[in-house]
Amino acid sequence: MRERFLPHPIMTVILALVWVLLVNEFSWGNAIFGLILGLGIAKLTSVYWSDRPKIRNSWAIFEYSMVVLWDIVVSNVQVAYLVLFRRGDSLRSQFVVVPLDLTSPEAIATLAGTITMTPGTVSADLSADGRSLLVHCLETDDPAGTVAGIKSRYEQRLMRIFQ
Amino acid sequence: MSLLIDIIVSAFILIGSVFLFVGSFGLFKLPDTMRRLHGPTKATTLGIGALLIASILYFALLGQAFGIHEVLITLFLFLTAPVTAFMISKAHIFRNKPTQQSLPAPKDSGWATLTKPR
Numbered sequence: 396m397r398e399r400f401l402p403h404p405i406m407t408v409i410l411a412l413v414w415v416l417l418v419n420e421f422s423w424g425n426a427i428f429g430l431i432l433g434l435g436i437a438k439l440t441s442v443y444w445s446d447r448p449k450i451r452n453s454w455a456i457f458e459y460s461m462v463v464l465w466d467i468v469v470s471n472v473q474v475a476y477l478v479l480f481r482r483g484d485s486l487r488s489q490f491v492v493v494p495l496d497l498t499s500p501e502a503i504a505t506l507a508g509t510i511t512m513t514p515g516t517v518s519a520d521l522s523a524d525g526r527s528l529l530v531h532c533l534e535t536d537d538p539a540g541t542v543a544g545i546k547s548r549y550e551q552r553l554m555r556i557f558q
Numbered sequence: 559m560s561l562l563i564d565i566i567v568s569a570f571i572l573i574g575s576v577f578l579f580v581g582s583f584g585l586f587k588l589p590d591t592m593r594r595l596h597g598p599t600k601a602t603t604l605g606i607g608a609l610l611i612a613s614i615l616y617f618a619l620l621g622q623a624f625g626i627h628e629v630l631i632t633l634f635l636f637l638t639a640p641v642t643a644f645m646i647s648k649a650h651i652f653r654n655k656p657t658q659q660s661l662p663a664p665k666d667s668g669w670a671t672l673t674k675p676r
Contacts, residue, residue, distance in 0.1 A: 470600050
């Protein structure tokens with residue numbers, strides 16, 4: 396019964412919330428219309444989302460967002476410094492390979508997005524078997540350390556959220 | 559009081575514009591495509607973020623209207639910026655032979671961009 400009418404409860408809530416925020420003015424009419432949209436879209440697209448990722452531990456999600464937000468601020472300052480005060484040719488940029496322990500596509504997408512937004516790294520490609528991520532570092536003299544940092548700082552936390 | 563608000567809002571706008579400028583400057587200055595990607599993906603996030611905080615503060619504190627549109631802009635930006643960067647870098651890897659040769663190999667596999675789908 397629940398599976399039939401509410402295949403993705405979190406998605407429904409988020410869609411309703413986004414609708415109310417887009418209208419930018421709370422009224423019950425808006426909220427109900429948002430809820431209808433949320434239910435309808437979740438139902439229509441549920442064919443493409445056959446297995447829903449098991450998300451638990453909402454405190455871990457909060458902790459993860461705070462860590463990432465802080466890192467975004469730090470990385471902005473670092474990259475701004477590198478751009479302004481270093482000659483472009485003198486930056487030791489290189490590709491590194493991050494072996495993945497995460498398996499669900501949603502978790503890997505989150506990790507790739509996080510890597511792009513945080514200190515001096517951009518995720519560039521995924522391996523064909525989905526077990527490694529190609530990451531480009533703007534400035535590094537310790538590739539192994541960078542990889543270890545990504546794994547311990549972000550991947551460990553994502554493991555707790557998604558598995 | 560309103561002077562204080564003005565100063566705070568102006569500070570956020572200034573910070574935002576500095577980071578936006580640095581991001582665009584990085585795009586112009588850095589020597590190759592992969593390095594150039596770092597400028598717009600990072601610096602602009604904080605730049606836009608600071609401008610949006612300024613906007614929220616201005617409208618909330620001066621009491622015209624309390625808008626939370628800005629939160630959505632941030633959300634969409636966080637969703638789209640990494641995807642754009644990812645697609646640009648994939649296109650770059652696909653087109654550029656020297657970059658392909660400089661790539662480290664993943665364990666027991668090839669990179670998705672360069673592997674024929676089965």
